[in-house]
Amino acid sequence: MLVKPKNYLFEKMAFITKPIRRRPIGRGRLGLPLPQALAKFRWLLAPLLPLLWLFRFVIFAKNFCYDRGFFKSKRLPAFVISIGNLSVGGTGKTPATIFLAAALRDQGWRVAIVSKGYRREGTASVIVSDGRRILADAVTAGDEPLLMAQACDGVPVVVARDKTTAAMAADEKFAPDIILVDDGFQHRRLQRDIDVVMVDARMLLSNLWWFPAWPMREPATALRRAGFVILNTGGCSDCERMMKKCRRYTAAKIFSGALRGLGWRDLTAAQKILPLDFVKDQPVLLVSGIAHPERFRELAEKFGARVVDEITFADHHRYRENDLGAIEATRKGSGARYILTTSKDAGKLGLLPGATAAPFLVLETVFDIEPPFLTELVEAIRHKR
Template sequence: MNFESLYYEVISKDRKLYQLPMLLMLRSVAVFYVWVQSLRAGLYRSGLFKTRRLPARVISVGNLTLGGTGKTPTVMLIAETLQAQGFKPAILSRGYGGETVNEVNVVCDGKAVLLDPEIAGDEPVMMAHRLKNVPILTGRNRFKTGRYALEHLGADTLILDDGFQHLALHRDLNILLCDHKSPFGNEVIFPAGHLREPLQAVRRADLICVTRYGPAGNLEAVQRVNSKQVPLVKMTFEAKTLVQVSTGESTGLDAMKDRPVAALCGIAQPKAFLKSLEQAQARVVSHHIFPDHFQYLPEHLRAVEEKARAAGAEWLVTTEKDAVKLLKFEFSIPVYRVCLAVNIVDGREAWNRMLEAAATVPAG
């Protein structure tokens, strides 16, 4: 068991009795963390910590929990929606997992993908490959990356990827994502739980997106903390197509039906990926699950390939995020990525209205 798996086991309800001292230690640290996060938010509210403004409209997407809630596909949907409305969006990401220390990194200039995932992080590069004509930048200081996008890349609207806690930059629309099945995890703050900050932070949201919406969810938990009664948008993420990584050729999901495949992923929600293969009726003969944002080395991929071939897999199937990290490697079996699409099942009118309103407010 790796450290990440051990950590999530300790904070879960299924922890072992001998893990209780570890949980108590984490809870004691969490008390201090709550105090720090509350103080930080209070200092920004009071104006003692400065929130800077850029001369453009800013839309933020983020969550309150650790792990994946679907920020990346939601950010891409926002970019596509804004483009359809005639705007010129740029995406600002921190570039988690990337090695660069530069203040401004142009992953895509709106014409070509310029950086590798090792440098810029896997999610920004994945978005760059998918969107292509949307500028994407990474850097810790979103004010500086945003200013660069406005001055050099022709953007008129900025999208903050994972920006809910980035209080240093003013935003015109604050979108909060909550996973329908487990909106706030165990509702305990890090490091004893899944929350990045106290639940009161929900009040900063202007729009709440309930992702992975389905019959077995907990919408009541979201409604309970939605004291401002902001609009709720319900979303699902659906596998739509398969794309061969080496050639870029697309095919339907039905090509996996009854086919022996190996599954490879390093994402926060691997069960969702495996479920998409199950729904496509693929015959998964080999599973290879790695931690989120995992940096694959040649020896990792050779081992995956050997086990896949030994299990009789005809294809290696992976996620879009993982696929950008496999481009430099040669495989002896075809490698396909599963492309997801966001489906808004309820709240489409509110979604379009609020995005357009935020993008047309006076800049700055």
């Protein structure tokens, strides 16, 4: 079954919480990737053109005022590095932040991470982790901050509605040497020492409409503010062409990176990590609430899983008990032996009563970046400190 691009676009909108059911993989090809859907069917979004131009004007005016010094950025004692992107979601910011936090921690620096905690409950500042223990769950922290806290021992994680507020709280509470700002490229109210920008190798840097007509937050020319560019090459068939495109817009050094699977675990992480080929030839149901569910499917198939059905939710979906019932009913109806999900979804699914009894397997991953990147970044930090 070919999913209509219109529905595929709506799936990306956070306020849509109903799952989008897919037929078994063997019955047909699934939906178009977002950039291709936009390029082919952008006329469907023509009513949004007035909002698009208004958004462009606001972004231009904001950047102009910051560039000319009319708006001031808050300077903190800590060295501030933002990890952001140009588009809406799905470029690998969170796994790249985890990579950087662990790498810089291992270099001997005290590191803290700050984030907004998208779609969490409440707006107050929350310490997700003090570096020694987890102090919040996915509901109060947000799924991605919880994931970062779980993956980064010794690294405090703080969330607040405003990233500057979160950074000030982290600086006051933990006195870190380095603060990493998750999704901070557009948050110019906080002064950064280095901007690391993630670019999806599958996402064209031009000829795409801006938000709210989707998916660009800023034009490719904004890359001139970047200190480093990381090209997420996962599943890309023509990465060299994307490298050349990036070089048109920035003098920053460009490195490639990609998500790599480590193994499978249960929802509680109580059992040891199972090898990636544990799911080989096994009938599985895929469940995810991420920006690009097709990439999770590609990984599952790469590891040999036989995908018999799939349920996708909107990015950052907050799971409820009726979701779990529907998932289990689908698993039994499709004949799937296991339910495969992502580590981002696992923190929310694990809160549901009875979820740990279901045959969930969670994919553990790591984001690998070319080794010269860390060498260059450390040198830049030491030079600017």
